[in-house]
Amino acid sequence: MRLCIIGHPISHSMSPSIYGRFFEAMNIDATYEAVDIDPNEFSTKIVSIIQDFDGFNVTIPFKERIVPHIVSQVEPPLLAVNCIFQGRGYNTDWIGFGKPLQRRPIEEPVMIIGAGGAARAVVFYLKRAGVKNIQIVNRTLSRAEKIKEEFEVSGNLEVNVFPLESIREVAAKSKSIVNASSLGINGEDTGITAEELSGKSLVYDLIYWKTPLIESSRRCEVKTVLDGRHMLLHQAMENLRIWGVPSGESFEKTFWEVMK
Incomplete structure (x- = not known):
């Protein structure tokens, strides 16, 4: 499974380290990378992201701009989407x-x-x-x-x-x-x-x-x-659930090892 996070800027994100270590520790066949997208190129770049990745996260400034490009499962008036899987968009931020x-x-x-x-x-x-x-x-x-x-x-x-x-x-x-x-x-x-x-x-x-x-x-x-x-931990566990990857205590342990 190929996963990523998109945003701008994105270099500060800890998600690649967290998910990468977890996948390695649990011997899960998945990768997770960070993709920085220039806001001026979003409309063209997002097409290839959707095609090339099984799932991805969305951070600032694209949580609302992503909506027209996917099938949103988000209940109004929330609107913002931060987790995609197979072309469908979810919001795990509120959880x-x-x-x-x-x-x-x-x-x-x-x-x-x-x-x-x-x-x-x-x-x-x-x-x-x-x-x-x-x-x-x-x-x-x-x-x-x-x-x-x-x-x-x-x-x-x-x-x-x-x-x-x-x-x-x-x-x-x-x-x-x-x-x-x-x-x-x-x-x-x-x-x-x-x-x-x-x-x-x-x-x-x-x-x-x-x-x-x-x-x-x-x-x-x-x-x-x-x-x-605290928000990132529970958001990440919900992301994994959407992507069909088991998490539980093993993920929490990995998370705090990276984030301490």
């Missing part, structure tokens, strides 16, 4: 995000930083989990407003949107914070200070290494602090 939260209370309001495909997956899970009050902070307000419009349609959810400049003000009024943006991937500070983090119930940064937000949250003794490794 990966939600698994670590299943036995943890989610206090509201929940502030989400970002309004891309990952943010959509977060809102999708939170709505299914019964959360009713979400605050989205994003550089481009129109993207956040689109999420608000699409997710509020069926009721039982209030979504408010704010510009990134309001991040401290919104954080101060929230009980839980989720960073679903790339802010912090290169060590950038979100602007959220210890004053806003004090008394928070949850900080969940989807970037899977230590970010200033994660480190500050731990110093401020936020009750539950999660980084993106």
